[in-house]
Amino acid sequence: MKRSIALFVALVLVLLATFALAEQYTVGIGQFAEHGSLDNCRTGFIDGLAQEGIVEGQNLTVIYENAQADMGITQQIASQFAAKNVDLMVGIATPMAQACYNAADGKIPVIFNAVSDPVASGFVNADGINAGMITGVSDALPVAAQLATIRVMLPDAKRIGILYTTSETNSVSTIATYKSLCGEYGFEIEEMGISTSADIPLALDALLPKVDCLSNLTDNTVVQALALVLDKANTAKKPVFGSEIEQVKNGCIAAEGLDYVQLGKQCGIMAALVLKGEASAADIPYQIITEPSLYVNEAVLASFGITLNEELAVRAHAIQ
Amino acid sequence: MAQVIGVLEQGFIYAILALGVYITFRILDFPDMSVDATFPLGAAVTAIMISNGFHPWLTLPVSMICGAAAGAITGLIHVKLHVRDLLSGIIVMTGLYSINLHIAGRANVPLFNFDTMFKNTFVSGLPSGTQAYFPVILLFLLALLCKILMDLYLSTRSGFLLKATGDNPTLVASLAEDSGKVKILGLSIANALVALSGSVMCQYQRYFDISMGTGTLVLAVASVILGMQLLRGLRRLKATSAVIIGSVLYKGCVALALSMGLSPFDLKLITAALLLIIIVIGGKNRKVKYHA
Structure with missing residues (x-):
């Protein structure tokens, strides 16, 4: 009996310890403008992370900023993410993703969301290989x-x-x-x-x-x-x-x-791989949502x- | 610390823009709307030159020449065709939008794979601890250089005429000088600075986007007024220095509003409130000095 209690206590302690020691992540989400599809990308992204066990409020802190379609602010949001040394940046819509990629400067991984043409945007080389520590999901329309x-x-x-x-x-x-x-x-x-x-x-x-x-x-x-x-x-x-x-x-x-919640979710799953250190953003091939x-x-x-x-x-x- | 550096970097870039707008807005009393298009003009020229292999530093004078030409056109439309100041700026701004698209070839040009004035073999050769400070030092020197050159220019005969044209056009006429020519010159210099600022911004953010000019004039005017109102008590401080400080303060307000962690909906409202607070506090200090 004593032994089983001791075992139980030990088990609880181990569980508590893993919980307390579980890696804490900070993710900066920059969104270019305020509208339905982009909002769906964001909620989908957070869902995707949660699906992989990275849950906001538990082991995830989300810093969310919206540039309100102001180009002068996109760069400032991105440099603040870099200054706060977030673990990962997410850029929703092309200009915001470009600002994040620039501010991250190869030191912080970046996930792009809702970028129709990642090659023209400079995230992916013409041969389909990621240009740097950046990957994401493209929303080429069907x-x-x-x-x-x-x-x-x-x-x-x-x-x-x-x-x-x-x-x-x-x-x-x-x-x-x-x-x-x-x-x-x-x-x-x-x-x-x-x-x-x-x-x-x-x-x-x-x-x-x-x-x-x-x-x-x-x-x-x-x-x-x-x-x-x-x-x-x-x-x-x-x-x-x-x-x-x-x-x-x-x-x-x-x-x-396209289902932008699904697009965001796919990005969230990619982000979880990067945060857990299972893959580098430079190596995960970018995806295109195709199924209309x-x-x-x-x-x-x-x-x-x-x-x-x-x-x-x-x-x-x-x-x- | 990194956040402060970010504010300084962007503040100095926009300071060059604000110096240009200071010429038209404060000295010439000319509401020059063409700024919203000459800022991206400098960026478009820069993006297309860099992506075609030109040296990053070479883009700066070329952008300035293009900006000066655009400014001169605004001036010519106003002076020679007798179009109202505001409207001549709007005409040039509207037309330049298409020209900017033609120059860049498309609405968005990334420069991630090219050397810029901030990212090149020279910078990566610097000791790793100092690399992070390179852009801010470079931008400070660039803004300072623009300020010193402008101060020197404003103390020449031509600079004096420029100041007189805004304040007292009759005086210019009595000196047998053509105030129209002076205006065209002033607009050229101003827009050369604006395009220079656009070129630097494009290299800093490493992409060009056609919409990066939207709201430029408002931002620049806010910086000019902020700096000049707040630092009016300091007699020794030149207006050009006040403008640079104003631009950094403006960016500081946005940064502060961003880091307050409030709802993104409120970003602009908080920025506005901070700007108002600074102006009011600045005004109070001045009153105390007047009574003393």
Whole structure:
């Protein structure tokens, strides 16, 4: 009996000791702007870490800063992370990830989130090998799937209009993909570049009469003005296709989109490997989220009088 | 300590910008909006030169020349075409956005794999303990050099005319000088400094982004006013020094707001509150001195 009590006490002590001695991690999360998809990346990331046993409040301290889309502040946030000597930096969206990678200076590992073109952003060399102590998950949009779905839903459509901000590299590279693929699905792409959200109303007035529908990218400026885009397009009776779930929730008709919570989660799992010292950020190959899901907004679908065919209906996630 | 160095580094970079804006905003009394585009202009020129193998130091004079040319265009539109000051700056700012995109080739150019003035074989050859301090020392010297050259210039005949044009254009006319020419010159010098600051910032952060100019003028004006209001009591201190200190203080306020650990929503509000507190406290000290 005595022996078993002693054993039990010893066991408890060992458990307590491992708990107390368990490595404490500090992670700096920098987010470029405030909007649904990027917020999803962040929550997904923290979930991903938790799944690997690194839990906020227990053995993880998260320093979260948001640059509110101010370029002057991105660099300052990143240098503060470096000054606080965090164990790992996370940059959500391209400019923030670049600022982190610069401030980390090869001394602190960096995970990028929601970067559509990691090669053009300088994180990955042209041969697909990480440029330094940086890795992450890219959010290249499933353009082919989107075009196929639009073809099925709008059999007579010829021209797709895309509104994008000329300052966003993500949008520029996605439009290139759209243009190279649109022929296969019998579409033409009519693009319209803007430089600030103030240009959106005029740009839409010029664009809408020329197209049969709009397709949104993950362009930050356009997404932030989505209500206006939808308002103008609905008045013109042109459906707007989105690029992820949040946009469909807000009134886009449908989207072959990415799940940003899942993207964040994958990043969190990568980060856990790096924090535990199981792999270096320089060696973990970056990933691309490829598996699209179809989201449809039933109310909008009904208002345009469109019904999904069987193939789409089976895999569609309906959003009220 | 590392945080203080970060604030100083970025403060000195923006100090060069603030020195330029000091010329237009305080000396010429000209609200020069073109700054929001000449800052990224310097950065775009730098990014494209460095990624094509030019020496990092060479980008500085080239950026300055481009900035000076842009400033001269603002001046020419204002003086020769009689467009209002604010509008001529806006016209140049709007047009330069496209030109900047053309120069850089795309909206975002990373420079992680290239040598810059802060990262090169010379710096990596320094003893490891001193490497961390290299950027801050270099930036301090650069800001100081700009300040000294500006002080020297302002004490020349041309510099005197520049000051007179803002304060008292009639005096300039009575000296048989063309105040329009002086304005164009002032705008060129100012935007040369702004583009220089953009070039240095681009090398410091190691990427160019087309949107890095947004809000530049506001930031610079805030630094100028902060420095000058706060240090007005110190008669011996030159305005140019006050501007540099103002820029560092401004960055310090942002850093403090960031490290307070409050909700990211409140970042700008806290920054604004800190700026207000500094200005008010600075104003109080001055009053005491006046009565004494």
